[in-house]
Amino acid sequence: MLSVTEAQELSAAEVREANRFLLRSVPLGETLGRTLAEVVVSDIDSPPHDKSIVDGYAVLAEGLSAGTELAILEEVTAGAVPTQQVTAGTAIRIMTGAPLPAGATGVVMVEKTELVGGENRVRIHETPRSGQNIVRRATSLRRGETVLHAGVRLNPARIGLLAEVGRGEVKIASLPTVAVLTTGNEIVPVDTIPGPGQIRNSNGPMLEALVQQLGAQPISLGVARDEPGELAALIRRGLQADFLVLSGGVSAGVLDLVPGVLAELGVRQVFHKVNLKPGKPIWFGVFPKEHNNRTLVFGLPGNPVSSFVCFEVFVRYALGCIRPELVPQSKLALLAVEHYHRGDRPTYWPAICEEDKTDALVTLLPWKGSGDLKTLADANCLAFFPGKERVFQAGEEVSVRLL
Amino acid sequence: MLSVTEAQELSAAEVREANRFLLRSVPLGETLGRTLAEVVVSDIDSPPHDKSIVDGYAVLAEGLSAGTELAILEEVTAGAVPTQQVTAGTAIRIMTGAPLPAGATGVVMVEKTELVGGENRVRIHETPRSGQNIVRRATSLRRGETVLHAGVRLNPARIGLLAEVGRGEVKIASLPTVAVLTTGNEIVPVDTIPGPGQIRNSNGPMLEALVQQLGAQPISLGVARDEPGELAALIRRGLQADFLVLSGGVSAGVLDLVPGVLAELGVRQVFHKVNLKPGKPIWFGVFPKEHNNRTLVFGLPGNPVSSFVCFEVFVRYALGCIRPELVPQSKLALLAVEHYHRGDRPTYWPAICEEDKTDALVTLLPWKGSGDLKTLADANCLAFFPGKERVFQAGEEVSVRLL
The missing domain is CATH 3.90.105.10 (Molybdopterin biosynthesis moea protein, domain 2)
Incomplete structure (x- = not known):
C-alpha cells in the first residue's frame, strides 16, 4: 500500500500539471x-499637487513677519483649484488637502490668524517658515512607481x-473551485430526523467549511444515493469544478460504487488506498478536460473523522502545491501521557496541544474511532504516530498538526 | 483634549448599552x-445503533471457531435495517456502518472469509472475539448530552x-452591521482618472476591508459630496446599520459639515477630537432608535492613514467590547534605530516588526504623514510613542500593535 508521502507526491505531480487556473x-x-x-x-503622483496639511492661509513666506495684514484673494477648498497667484501682501484661504496656489511658499494655520475689517483681510500672528504646513506633490507616490x-x-x-x-x-x-458531494443511502439532510439505520449529512457541511477555511468557495452538490445513475449525474456536475471532493462509497463494499462510476465517466485513477489511519480507502484520480485542463477528484472515506483527516492530509496538500501558505503548521510536542500505538498504520489522533514558554505538551483525547466527530470537535490538533506497533513514552516527542 | 484611553472608555460605555444586537x-x-x-x-445517539466498522459477516461469536461454515441469512447495507436474527450456525452479511443484527456479538472481516457453495454459505477463517469490529450505540454521542x-x-x-x-x-x-461612507468634494470613484485637485476614494475600500477582516459585513454607501442635503440623505441610510463609519468632513474647515449634519439628524455627540497622531479630529456619537436600540457613529478624519489608525484604535476597540477576540495583539519590541519623537501627541507610526527566538525588533518606516498610504501598506505594525517630545534610544522598548 502507498505511504502518505508517496500518495501526496503523486497528487502533487497532477496538480502541477493543472495549475493553469491560478490567476483571476x-x-x-x-x-x-x-x-x-x-x-x-x-x-x-500622490499627493497629486503640493497641498496644505492644515486649514489656514497660503502665503509668500519669505520676508513675512508676525503682525502683518494681508489681502485675502480667494478661498480654496479640497477638490477645488486655485485661480489666483499669491504675492507679497496677499494670501489665499486654503483648506486641508487643497492644492497650494502658485506663488505660495508656506501656510499659516487658521488658529494663528485673525480676520480684520470683514472677510477680506487677515492678520497673521506668527512668522512663517518657508515650506511650513505643505506636503509636496508625489511625496508618498510617484507616477510609474511600483506600489505592490x-x-x-x-x-x-x-x-x-x-x-x-x-x-x-x-x-x-485564486484557489480552484471545489465541488463537494456526499454519498450514501444512509445519509439524510441535516434538517431531518434520522430513521432506523440513518445518519445526518455531517460530512457535507464539514468539508464545505474546510474548503471555505482555505479561502476557496465550495460548490455544494448535496447527497447522492448509492445508485449509479444518480451518482453519475451529480459527479458530472462536480467535474465542471477544478476539484471534486466526494465522501463515502470508496471502500470495497457492495454499495461502494464511486470508483466504478468515476472510471465510467473517464476519470483516470491515480491511487486507491493509502497506509494511514483513519482514511485508508482514500481514492484519487484526474479527469481530463478541453484545453489541456483537468479536474482533480478526491474520493474520501465516509466516516467523518476519516473524511476530515483525508481532506487535511491530501486535499489540503494538493491545494498547498498551488498556494504554499495553505500547508498546515506542524510542530513537535511532548506526549503528556504514555500511549500504546496499536497496529502498523501511521495514525492521526485527535489531541489538545498546550504551550508554555519553553515546551508544547500534547494530550491525546479519548477518541472512539473514525465515526467520533465529537472528539475531533474538542481537539485543536492531530497527533501523528508513525507505523509499527509500540509504546510511545510520556515525554517522548511526537509531531502534531495544528487545526 | 481627551486621551485615547478616555475616549475608548466613553465609547465602550455606549457600546455596552447597545449590545442587544449580539445574537443572530x-x-x-x-x-x-x-x-x-x-x-x-x-x-x-451516535452511532444510532450498534454498528459494524468493517465489511464482513455478523456472527454469534461465542463458541465459533475458525473453519466453521455458516448459512448466510441476508445482506445489510448502510442505510438498511436487518430483518432477521443471527443464531449459532448462521451469519448476516453486513457492510461498514450498517446496523448490527439482533443476536450478533461480533463481525468477521470479509477478507477472513470465503464463500462456499454459491452465495448462501460462508466459511470463516478466524476465531472471532466477542465484540470485535463492533462500535456500540452512543459510543461517541449520547442523546441529551451537551456537544458544544x-x-x-x-x-x-x-x-x-x-x-x-x-x-x-x-x-x-454576530457582529453589528457596519455602514461605510466616504465624504469630500475632492473624492472620485476608483475607476476614474482624477482631475486637478481630485483624489480617488481609497478610504471606502480600505475601511470596508477592515470591517470584513473583523468578520462583519460592510454596507458600502459610496461617496457623499460636501453638500448638506446629499450628506444627510446618505447618513440617514447609514443610521439604519448598527455602526456608521464616515471618513472626512470632521475637522474645523468650512466644508467640514459632518458634525453639523449628524447633530441635525439627532445624533448625540459623545466626543470630538482626541489627543493622538494621526487622527486628532475623530468624532464619535450615538443615534437613539426605537426599542431602546442605537447606532454608534464614528466620524474618522479623511486622510487615509488617519482613517486607518482611528478605525484600529476606536472602531475596533468598540467592536472588541462585544467580541473580545477582536482586540488587537500588542507586544513590546526593541527599537532598531534611535527615533526623535516630535511634538506632544501620542503617535502611531507605521513600522516593521521582526522576531527572532528571543526578541522582537521594530524598524520605523520612512513615513511621510497621514496621506502616505504606501508606507502603511509596507508596514506590519504600528509602533506607539506616548506623548512628550523626546529621543527614543535604539534598543529601547516600545509597544507595537500588529496589523
Whole structure:
C-alpha cells in the first residue's frame, strides 16, 4: 500500500500539471486575504499637487513677519483649484488637502490668524517658515512607481493603496473551485430526523467549511444515493469544478460504487488506498478536460473523522502545491501521557496541544474511532504516530498538526 | 483634549448599552470562524445503533471457531435495517456502518472469509472475539448530552458535529452591521482618472476591508459630496446599520459639515477630537432608535492613514467590547534605530516588526504623514510613542500593535 508521502507526491505531480487556473481578475472588495498575482504600478503622483496639511492661509513666506495684514484673494477648498497667484501682501484661504496656489511658499494655520475689517483681510500672528504646513506633490507616490509586488497578501491598507492608484480590479492567485458531494443511502439532510439505520449529512457541511477555511468557495452538490445513475449525474456536475471532493462509497463494499462510476465517466485513477489511519480507502484520480485542463477528484472515506483527516492530509496538500501558505503548521510536542500505538498504520489522533514558554505538551483525547466527530470537535490538533506497533513514552516527542 | 484611553472608555460605555444586537440565528454554512452563542445538545445517539466498522459477516461469536461454515441469512447495507436474527450456525452479511443484527456479538472481516457453495454459505477463517469490529450505540454521542458550549469558535469539525445533531441553523455572537461612507468634494470613484485637485476614494475600500477582516459585513454607501442635503440623505441610510463609519468632513474647515449634519439628524455627540497622531479630529456619537436600540457613529478624519489608525484604535476597540477576540495583539519590541519623537501627541507610526527566538525588533518606516498610504501598506505594525517630545534610544522598548 502507498505511504502518505508517496500518495501526496503523486497528487502533487497532477496538480502541477493543472495549475493553469491560478490567476483571476476580481473586484477589489473580494481581495481581502488573497495573494496579489501581478505587479501594480501607480498611475498618479500622490499627493497629486503640493497641498496644505492644515486649514489656514497660503502665503509668500519669505520676508513675512508676525503682525502683518494681508489681502485675502480667494478661498480654496479640497477638490477645488486655485485661480489666483499669491504675492507679497496677499494670501489665499486654503483648506486641508487643497492644492497650494502658485506663488505660495508656506501656510499659516487658521488658529494663528485673525480676520480684520470683514472677510477680506487677515492678520497673521506668527512668522512663517518657508515650506511650513505643505506636503509636496508625489511625496508618498510617484507616477510609474511600483506600489505592490506580485506575491504580497492583500490587507486593508494595501486594498486602500490599490484603490488610490485606480485598481478597482486586480489579478489574484485564486484557489480552484471545489465541488463537494456526499454519498450514501444512509445519509439524510441535516434538517431531518434520522430513521432506523440513518445518519445526518455531517460530512457535507464539514468539508464545505474546510474548503471555505482555505479561502476557496465550495460548490455544494448535496447527497447522492448509492445508485449509479444518480451518482453519475451529480459527479458530472462536480467535474465542471477544478476539484471534486466526494465522501463515502470508496471502500470495497457492495454499495461502494464511486470508483466504478468515476472510471465510467473517464476519470483516470491515480491511487486507491493509502497506509494511514483513519482514511485508508482514500481514492484519487484526474479527469481530463478541453484545453489541456483537468479536474482533480478526491474520493474520501465516509466516516467523518476519516473524511476530515483525508481532506487535511491530501486535499489540503494538493491545494498547498498551488498556494504554499495553505500547508498546515506542524510542530513537535511532548506526549503528556504514555500511549500504546496499536497496529502498523501511521495514525492521526485527535489531541489538545498546550504551550508554555519553553515546551508544547500534547494530550491525546479519548477518541472512539473514525465515526467520533465529537472528539475531533474538542481537539485543536492531530497527533501523528508513525507505523509499527509500540509504546510511545510520556515525554517522548511526537509531531502534531495544528487545526 | 481627551486621551485615547478616555475616549475608548466613553465609547465602550455606549457600546455596552447597545449590545442587544449580539445574537443572530444563521445557517450552518455561514458560521465558520464565528462564536457559538448557545448551548447545543445532541438529539441523537451516535452511532444510532450498534454498528459494524468493517465489511464482513455478523456472527454469534461465542463458541465459533475458525473453519466453521455458516448459512448466510441476508445482506445489510448502510442505510438498511436487518430483518432477521443471527443464531449459532448462521451469519448476516453486513457492510461498514450498517446496523448490527439482533443476536450478533461480533463481525468477521470479509477478507477472513470465503464463500462456499454459491452465495448462501460462508466459511470463516478466524476465531472471532466477542465484540470485535463492533462500535456500540452512543459510543461517541449520547442523546441529551451537551456537544458544544456557548462561546466556542466554530471550525469545520464543530460545524460537522452541529450537522450531525441536526442543527442546520445556530445562534452566533454576530457582529453589528457596519455602514461605510466616504465624504469630500475632492473624492472620485476608483475607476476614474482624477482631475486637478481630485483624489480617488481609497478610504471606502480600505475601511470596508477592515470591517470584513473583523468578520462583519460592510454596507458600502459610496461617496457623499460636501453638500448638506446629499450628506444627510446618505447618513440617514447609514443610521439604519448598527455602526456608521464616515471618513472626512470632521475637522474645523468650512466644508467640514459632518458634525453639523449628524447633530441635525439627532445624533448625540459623545466626543470630538482626541489627543493622538494621526487622527486628532475623530468624532464619535450615538443615534437613539426605537426599542431602546442605537447606532454608534464614528466620524474618522479623511486622510487615509488617519482613517486607518482611528478605525484600529476606536472602531475596533468598540467592536472588541462585544467580541473580545477582536482586540488587537500588542507586544513590546526593541527599537532598531534611535527615533526623535516630535511634538506632544501620542503617535502611531507605521513600522516593521521582526522576531527572532528571543526578541522582537521594530524598524520605523520612512513615513511621510497621514496621506502616505504606501508606507502603511509596507508596514506590519504600528509602533506607539506616548506623548512628550523626546529621543527614543535604539534598543529601547516600545509597544507595537500588529496589523
